[in-house]
Amino acid sequence: MYYNGIYHLFYQYNPYGAVWGNIVWAHSISTDLINWTPLEPAIYPSKPFDINGCWSGSATILPGNKPVIMYTGINPQNQQVQNIAFPKNLSDPHLKEWIKPDHNPLMAPTPSNGINASSFRDPTTAWQGPDGHWRVLVGSKRGTRGIAILYRSRDFSYWVKAKHPLHSSHGTGMWECPDFFPVSENGMDGLDTSTTGNGIKHVLKVSLDDRKYEYYTVGRYIHEKDRYVPDNTSADDASGLRFDYGKFYASKTFFDTGKNRRVLWGWMNESDSVADDVAKGWAGLQGIPRTMWLDTNGRQLVQWPVNEVESLRGDRVSYSKQQLKKGDLLEVDGITAAQADIEVTFHLPRLEKAEPFDPTWVNPQILCSQKGADVKGSIGPFGLMVLASDGLDEYTAVYFRIFKGQDKPVVLMCSDQSRSTLRKEVDKTTYGGFVDDLEDRKISLRSLIDHSIVESFGGGGRTCMTARVYPSLAIGNKARLYAFNRGTEAVRISKLNAWSMRKAQIN
Numbered sequence: 120m121y122y123n124g125i126y127h128l129f130y131q132y133n134p135y136g137a138v139w140g141n142i143v144w145a146h147s148i149s150t151d152l153i154n155w156t157p158l159e160p161a162i163y164p165s166k167p168f169d170i171n172g173c174w175s176g177s178a179t180i181l182p183g184n185k186p187v188i189m190y191t192g193i194n195p196q197n198q199q200v201q202n203i204a205f206p207k208n209l210s211d212p213h214l215k216e217w218i219k220p221d222h223n224p225l226m227a228p229t230p231s232n233g234i235n236a237s238s239f240r241d242p243t244t245a246w247q248g249p250d251g252h253w254r255v256l257v258g259s260k261r262g263t264r265g266i267a268i269l270y271r272s273r274d275f276s277y278w279v280k281a282k283h284p285l286h287s288s289h290g291t292g293m294w295e296c297p298d299f300f301p302v303s304e305n306g307m308d309g310l311d312t313s314t315t316g317n318g319i320k321h322v323l324k325v326s327l328d329d330r331k332y333e334y335y336t337v338g339r340y341i342h343e344k345d346r347y348v349p350d351n352t353s354a355d356d357a358s359g360l361r362f363d364y365g366k367f368y369a370s371k372t373f374f375d376t377g378k379n380r381r382v383l384w385g386w387m388n389e390s391d392s393v394a395d396d397v398a399k400g401w402a403g404l405q406g407i408p409r410t411m412w413l414d415t416n417g418r419q420l421v422q423w424p425v426n427e428v429e430s431l432r433g434d435r436v437s438y439s440k441q442q443l444k445k446g447d448l449l450e451v452d453g454i455t456a457a458q459a460d461i462e463v464t465f466h467l468p469r470l471e472k473a474e475p476f477d478p479t480w481v482n483p484q485i486l487c488s489q490k491g492a493d494v495k496g497s498i499g500p501f502g503l504m505v506l507a508s509d510g511l512d513e514y515t516a517v518y519f520r521i522f523k524g525q526d527k528p529v530v531l532m533c534s535d536q537s538r539s540t541l542r543k544e545v546d547k548t549t550y551g552g553f554v555d556d557l558e559d560r561k562i563s564l565r566s567l568i569d570h571s572i573v574e575s576f577g578g579g580g581r582t583c584m585t586a587r588v589y590p591s592l593a594i595g596n597k598a599r600l601y602a603f604n605r606g607t608e609a610v611r612i613s614k615l616n617a618w619s620m621r622k623a624q625i626n
Contacts, residue, residue, distance in 0.1 A: 126151075323335060333362055439614045454617050459618060
């Protein structure tokens with residue numbers, strides 16, 4: 120949350136080890152979303168309603184500029200219940216201490232409400248309706264149906280479960296970390312979570328516990344009935360749109376009143392083993408925060424790293440009007456390739472040369488797995504090879520392929536980790552997503568590289584992919600960065616800018 124000029128990041132943390140357990144709400148603060156100072160945990164097990172763990176939740180800024188946290192506690196019966204906490208001292212600029220009122224829990228599973236006590240967690244940021252009443256969602260499931268349970272309150276203390284959920288979807292399983300927020304149909308500015316009215320759509324995002332990835336829909340919130348109705352422009356199930364098609368889970372947005380934007384945080388877990396986590400002493404990380412807005416087509420969201428990350432940029436190299444023929448490999452040197460920010464725009468040849476697109480190719484991840492970076496095509500694969508070693512024994516490829524669709528080109532974006540490391544025990548899944556963007560035969564790619572993480576933004580941020588990779592050769596100054604083309608058709612780099620990135624001050 121953003122409060123009185125300071126960003127507060129609360130996150131799930133085990134103070135006693137690198138594996139899951141003993142969960143508290145750790146607390147770090149920042150003035151720029153990039154450099155962070157840790158404080159003491161804000162919330163930790165101390166009362167009967169959270170004695171077995173303080174799980175995820177959200178912050179809400181109440182009228183009068185008063186922040187409040189709602190979170191899931193685990194009680195002595197190991198039931199999941201929803202609790203509230205307030206700052207002990209609003210005059211403390213860092214809000215170090217939080218208190219839990221005795222009327223917790225606010226929401227609990229009972230025999231009469233039919234809630235599954237082991238599938239009832241992660242309350243959203245609350246919003247206030249035109250009637251003045253507050254609403255909040257809690258993730259749940261009934262059988263295999265994912266559910267966003269709705270609660271209402273007049274005073275933010277006494278909450279009543281609504282008869283109907285805000286929304287649900289069959290076959291999706293447990294909905295963790297739901298997020299529900301408005302987006303403007305007319306521009307990139309963010310909106311306060313309670314905003315409704317003309318020119319506004321809403322987004323419902325859920326994290327799928329069964330699959331360990333997220334999907335979202337864009338639609339309309341009918342506040343008179345407290346129902347959310349997705350548009351029919353994307354699937355309302357596990358095959359739907361995702362914030363990120365790679366390692367990205369349990370994400371959360373907040374409205375940044377300081378810069379009038381909606382900011383997305385996502386969690387990336389590890390790709391190596393639990394034993395590796397124990398040896399490292401840590402596991403999981405937050406990606407670079409992203410600004411998020413509704414695309415001009417109204418069908419999907421666009422994401423872009425917050426501008427503040429550019430403060431870490433150092434040395435820069437640039438290329439323009441560089442042709443990449445079949446098999447060409449252009450090294451981008453003069454920067455620290457293990458810690459870099461790259462932006463490149465490719466201009467494509469005659470699109471009639473593209474391979475035909477098979478309408479049965481509905482799963483982009485499977486398609487990318489079948490057509491990896493080593494599989495030659497017509498227009499593509501072309502893109503970047505990052506964290507590459509001399510001789511290309513190791514590299515992570517982020518690339519595009521262009522196909523000829525029925526009425527327009529189909530753009531496939533892939534992140535191929537199959538050769539990311541010589542280590543055998545690492546998860547090397549290839550990720551894929553379609554990009555709804557090809558303007559004037561151009562496609563853009565931005566990748567943020569930081570030793571073991573590659574965050575990539577295709578088509579101006581319409582399709583995003585995060586990879587966790589652990590090179591054993593391409594480490595430090597031995598890492599290389601290349602632009603490449605393995606398609607039979609030449610592509611041209613209209614422009615490429617790459618920067619060395621300084622290390623942020625974290626913990």
